[in-house]
Amino acid sequence: MSRTWSQRPGRRHFQPRPRGPWRKLLDYALAVILLGLLALVAARLDRVATKQESGAAIVNDGDTITLGAERIRLRGIDAPEYMQTCNKDGADYACGKLARQALVKLIGGQPVSCQGWQRDRYGRMLGDCTAGGVDLNAALVKAGWAIAFGDFEQEEAAARGARAGVWAGSFQEPRDWRRAHDGASEPQHGALASVGDWLREMLRFW
Known part of the structure; x- marks a missing residue:
């Protein structure tokens, strides 16, 4: 039941x-x-x-400035080294010094503002910098006084097409010049490198 x-x-x-x-x-x-x-x-x-730095800049070379106690390497670009020479119309010229002058001219005595969080092998902050509303990283590449180094490929293509700056003649890529003269090797530090660095920092034990 x-x-x-x-x-x-x-x-x-x-x-x-x-x-x-x-x-x-x-x-x-x-x-x-x-x-x-x-x-x-x-x-x-x-x-x-992200760290912010601003103030009056000391221009060290075509892609490095000093703001206060912070030495800053412009991220994603690579300018000829200060002592580097390039060639135009069969004659060598001081393209490294001209690259520095180009950065000085872009800044024009105005305060510079930079932001970034990565560091290069020398401990310099990799920064995106502006002065008077001008993107210094992009402007240097577009003017032909720096080449793309992980970023700003469109600006480099425009400079190459206009034969601006170093593209008016022949030159050795700055990283190759450094490797030949002091054995230094520096990885590119563009957008993809930023993601890789972020992951390494998050996963690094110490």
Whole structure:
């Protein structure tokens, strides 16, 4: 004979067992680990936080300036080194010094503002810089006094088409010139490199 719903036994209610000392210790350990992970993430985010610098600039060369105590390498571009020469109409000329002069002219004595978070192998901040509303990184490449170095490919194409700056003759790429003269090697630092650097900083243990 089948039971009706009213005749079915009611559900049993069980009281949860009190947590033992080992379970409590495990809970405390998990809480400590979680707090440690949160602190680690906060430290990593601090490493990739964008830094702002502004003020009167000292122009060191075609792609490096100093603002206060911060030495800044313009991100995504590469200008001829200060002592580098290029060739035009069969004659060498001081393209490195002209690149520096081009940056001085673009700044025009105005305050410079830079932002960035990456560092190059020399500890310089890789910055995107402006002066008087002019994007210095892009303007240098478009004027032909710096080449694309991970970014600003469209500006480089325009300069090459107009035979502006170093594109009016022949030149050795600055990174090749550095490698030949002091053995220095520098990776490009454009948009894709920024993503890679961000991931490395987030995953770096120390």
